[in-house]
Amino acid sequence: MTHSMSRRVVLLTGASSGIGEATARELAARGDALVLAARREDRLRALARRLDPSESRVIAVPCDVADPAAREALVRSALDHFGQIDVLVNNAGVGLGGGAWWENPDWPRVLHVNLEAVMALTALVLPGMLARGRGHIVNVASVAGQVATEGAYSASKFGVRGFSHALRRELWSSGVNVSVVSPGFVRTGMTARSRLPMPGPEVVARAIAGVLERPRREVTVPRLYRLAALAELVPALSDPLIAHGYSARRRRR
Structure with missing residues (x-):
């Protein structure tokens, strides 16, 4: 065991890529101990070695979070x-x-990766x-x-998001914080085919680091996407716009 009580341990x-890799870099630069x-496996171990050649402060644990046994082994x-x-x-x-x-x-x-694994690892x-x-659960939604x-x-x-907001209330006054970070389009492998202009994953990494320093209920990044959430309050506007996008994609296929 190599834990230093002055160093925060983040799982x-x-x-290995995208938002996760950017977050690993951001948190390592801030001095956190990391379990990646x-x-x-190759990408994960290479990242851990770059962040901490001693392999004492940053460790890599290959894991499919959809596998219950792998989740238990990770923890x-x-x-x-x-x-x-x-x-x-x-x-x-x-995504699909x-x-x-x-x-x-x-x-x-x-559902297994994006939701079930979130709940299972939290448990x-x-x-x-x-x-x-004390502790902090940060769930990356969208x-x-x-x-x-x-x-x-x-x-x-x-x-x-629903799980996170409920959990925050369930843990009220326990000393354990719960935050949601909801990214819009950022440049990752999942968005590689999109032609939309978008920032890199570092913007999300900074948001994750930010809620660890100053806990917040939910942060949406980039900030522009806060306006998109407001559109959902007016279905007469949002339904045709989103449906039109689907129709256009179907025509291109």
Whole structure:
């Protein structure tokens, strides 16, 4: 066990690329100890070595968060190495890559990775946080969890937000904080085919680091997307606009 009580221990999922990789870099630069989890072992271990060649402050644990046994092994590895988990950042997420969700047999995996794993990992780390009277759960949702855009993905992200807001109330006065970070379009592997102008994942990484320093209920980034969430309050406006987008995509296929 190499835990230093002056150093915050962060368990970060989906760490091998995109928002997760940017967050790992941001938190490592701030001095946090990191447990990095993702499926792509080569990328994950290479990132951990770049951030901490000694492999004492940053460790890589290959993990498919949709696998219950892998989740348990991940938490056990973090505790064996550092002794405790101060922060859980549930960032791992998948999408279907376009097309009708009901025509894609992989749609249940979106719910397993994006929602079930968030709840399951939270359940694994919460007892230790509650026993110490401190901790922080940060769940990465999406603007698609504020504005319904695609059946399976939006269902999972609406679920993440609902779970997070309920959990925050369930843990009121416990010393354990719960925050949601909801990104709009940012430049990652999931958005590689989009032609929209968008910032890099660093904007989300900074938002995650920000809520750890100053806990907040929910942060939407980039800020422009806060306006998109308001459109959902006026279905007569949002329904035709979003439906038109789907029709245009179907015509291009």
